[in-house]
Amino acid sequence: MFRFNNHLWLMHFLITAAVCFGIIQNTSFARTVEYDLTIDYKTVRFNAINTQAMTVNGTLPAPTLYFQEGDTAHILVTNNMDVATSIHWHGILLPNHQDGVPYVNHPPIQAGDSHLFTFTIKQSGTYWYHSHTGLQEQRGVYGAIVISPKQAQTVPAPFDQEATVVLSDWINENPDEVLRTLKSGSDYYSIKKGSQQNLLSAIQQDGLAYAFKQALQRMPAMDISDIAYDKFLANGQPETIISAKPGEILKLRLVNASTATYYTLQFANNAMEIIAADGMDVEPLAINHFLMAIAETYTLRIKVPAQGLFELRATAQDGSGYSSIWIGSGARVAAPDREKPNPYQMSMPMPKATHKGNMAHHNAGMHHKMAHHKMKPDMHENKTSTTPYQQLVAITSTTLPIANTHREIQLDLTGDMERYIWSINNEILSADNVIKIKRGENIRFVLNNKTMMHHPMHLHGHFFRVINDQGDYSPLKHTIDVPPMGQQIIEFEANKAQDWFFHCHILYHSKSGMARVISYAEDSIDQELVSIRHKLYSDEGFFYATGSFLSQMTEGSAVYSNSKNTLQTEWQVGWQNVPSTEYEFNVTYERYVNRLLSGILGVRLENNIERGIFGFRYLLPLNIESEWRVDTAGELRVSLGNSIQLTTNINLFADFEYDTESQEEWSVGLNYLFTKNAGIVTQYHSDFGMGAGIKITY
Ligand SMILES: [Cu+2]
Structure with missing residues (x-):
């Protein structure tokens, strides 16, 4: 009896102690973590040029924010710049009005203002944050978020040290000017990095048939990346060093905060494991190299090799450069160089996603045996790398609450590469194409x-x-690469409120x-947001122009254009081989039906002629531009134009025009581009003869 009582007392004591310990632990977890983040301009110097960056607390990347699951985050963001800004917490599960997208979740943070974000941290892993205003992210407003789990994981992960590396791309040129240049259809960036497709390189790389087939299908030359970057950065520098001893196990958190660069990640001695993707733990995946998409995070487990400083290299997908993460100590051991991709072998459609239902993991025992599965040997070992999605296995089942029901929404990722218009289902973001979902649905x-x-x-x-x-055991992610001409299928439970951005x-x-x-169809947004939401849907216009000034003539055009409309002025003035100066001006309004077809309406001013014109423009196979128009005097005119890039800098162009009144007219010439804005032109024109001069592009 006595012994029994004694045991009871002991049990009581143990239970009480356990409960108290739990409370203390819970109390210690329920802490508030405060950060003050100030966004301001800062002069930085990459490639020997001073540039005005936008930084958080004066650093590029922004400081890493550390939390523990269960913490309450209080983050005060102060805008010291003279333009509005915002911060989005990428991959963090939080209330709608804390998500940081201006006009979607709350008004922008105006110049001189502060905004306090408060939310409870409900997850752990590697995430990041960045400006969601304009092109500010390109200027440096990005940083990592590291959240440790609430309690030790069931299987303790023996890491000797942890490091976080933010990858990013840097260009000295003003990002707004970058976008305007892309809109103007300039090949400048592909010329700058030597990736431009042309006749010579097609012959050299055995790509003539491919290039011809693409042109026949009216496909523009493909670029792996739009922009030629000046630097690729790892924690704000071309290289970063993580000192470690041989045999140590490193937990490396990687964030791709680049605005337009995917990377192939490859370690010098090949040994690395992916242990989390987009913040979510996955079954450890041993991998040789993999493609990391923009805005993804991966957590790697790396065993530091025997003596040496080993390179984990992040090579830009287009092969135009890389940044390096050196791990270990001692003599440097570089990762292998990756071959530049061949632009004439890019058309292979990626396999469509397959859904095998519940076949892969019908029992947990088998599931655990798969903990260390290796990637199949890569057929194009050093040429291509792919995302590891097919091999990613979630730690626990990720099936949606109401299994086997879902509403399917088809979203085609579309674009007009020539005019640099990017869209979904052929429409740019607008108030008319909001995707309505209902709480409780599987989407x-x-x-x-x-x-x-x-x-x-x-x-x-x-x-x-x-x-x-x-x-x-499909993995959970917040960002997914959809490869060229490929498909991805994703599904989620609609369990939030109000409006969220998808882009x-x-x-x-x-x-x-x-x-x-x-x-969420059943929810309405705040009145404050209603009044400013239209700013989210603005269809910005861009201005660009080009003009040739030659010994016998001048011609050119000036364009103001948004996604569907173009206002254009064209001129042609000649003074050689003709009795008196001949001029022609056309002012046209153009409305795009799709990337191939547009309608035109305008006026034509010529020596002694003033007429209205209307007709259409249509892109023919082989990328031949055609214009068909009649004028108010009943005259018909057909114009055809094409150009072929011969070498990186030399362009051959030809135009032919038939007019029922003035008969045919044609010109052919060569343009040698030597800077972004200027080239040398020599041209023969059927009316004005031979001449040479310069071509200016803005
Ligand atoms: Cu895109």
């Missing part, structure tokens, strides 16, 4: 990429299942219209 997005570029699609406020070969995370694509608002 499945079928993402079909109809373009020749990768698009990293990011959904705010939700994690989605990536439908891959892993059945119930391509190539900054310049998102800004050009490849975005949507996902809206």
Whole structure:
């Protein structure tokens, strides 16, 4: 009896102690973590040029924010710049009005203002934050978020040290000017980095048949990346060093905060494991190299090799450069150089996502045996790298609450590469194409990429299942690459409120219209937001111009254009081989039906002629531009134009025109581009003869 009582007392004591310990622990977890973040201009110097960056607390990247699951975050963001700004917490699950997208979640943070974000941290892992205003992210407003789990994981992970590396791309040129240049159809960036497709390189790289076939299908030359960057950065420098001893186990958190660059990650001695993707733990995946999309995060487990400083290299997907993370100590051991991709072998459509239902993991025992599965040997070992999605296995089942029901929404990723208009289902972001969903639904997005570029699609406020070969254990992500002409299927439970942004995370694509608002149909947004929401949907116009000034003539055009409309002035004035100066001016309004067809309406002013004109422009196979028009005097005119890039700098162009009144007229010439804005031209014109001069592009 006595012994029994004694045991009872002991048990009581133990239970009380356990409960108290739990309370103390819980109390210690329920802490408030405060950060003051000030966004301001700062002069930085990459490539020997001073540039005005935008930084958070004076650093590029912004400081890493550390939290523990269960913390309450109080983050005061102060805008010291003279333009509005914002901060979005990428991948963080939080209340709608804390998500940071201006005009979607709350008004922008105006110049001189502060905004306090407060939310409870409900997850752990590697995340990041960045400006969601204009092109500010390109200027440096990005940083990492590291959240440690609430309690030690069931299987303790023996890490000797942890490091966080933010990858980014840097250009000295003003990002607004970058976007305007892309809109103007300039090949400048592909010329700058030597990736431009031309006749000579097609012959050299055995790509003539491919290039001809692409042109026949009216496909523009494909660029892996739109922009020629001056630097690729790892924690704000071309290289960063993580000192470690041989045999140590390193937990490396990687964030791709680039605005337009995917990277191939490859470690010098090949040994690395992916242990988390987009903040979510996955079954450890041993991998040789992999493609990291923009806005993704990966956590790697790396065993520091025997003596040496080993390179983990992040090579830009287009092969135009890299940044380095050196791990270890002692003599440097570089990662292998990666071959530049061949632009004439890019058309292979990626395999469509397969959904094998519950087949892959019908029992947990088998699931655990798969903890260390290796990637299949890569056929193009050093040429291509792909995302690891097919091999990612979630730690626990990720099936949605109400299994096997979903509403499918087809989203085609579309674009007009020539005019640099990026869209979804052929429409840029607007008030008319908000995607309505209902709480409680399972939503499945079928993402079909109809373009020749990768698009990293990011959904705010939700994690989605990536439908891959892993059945119930499909990984959860917040950002997914949809490869050129490829497909991805994602699904998520609609369990939030109000409006969330969904967009391509190539900054310049998102800004050009490849975005949507996902809206919970039953919820309304704040009055304050209602009055300013239209600013989210503005269809910005861009101005660009080109003019040739030659010994026998001058011609050119000035254009103001938004997604569907163009206002254009064209001129042609000649003074050689003609009795008196001949001039012609056309002012046209052009309305685009799609990327091939547009209608035109305008006026034509010529020596002694003033007429109205109307007709259409249509892109013919082989990328021949055609214009068909009649004027108010009943005269018909057909014009055809084409140009072929012969070498990186030399362009051959030809124009032919038949007019029922003035008969035919044609010209042919060569243009040698030597800077972004200037080239030398020599041209023969059927009316004005031979001449030479300069071509200016703005
Ligand atoms: Cu995109």
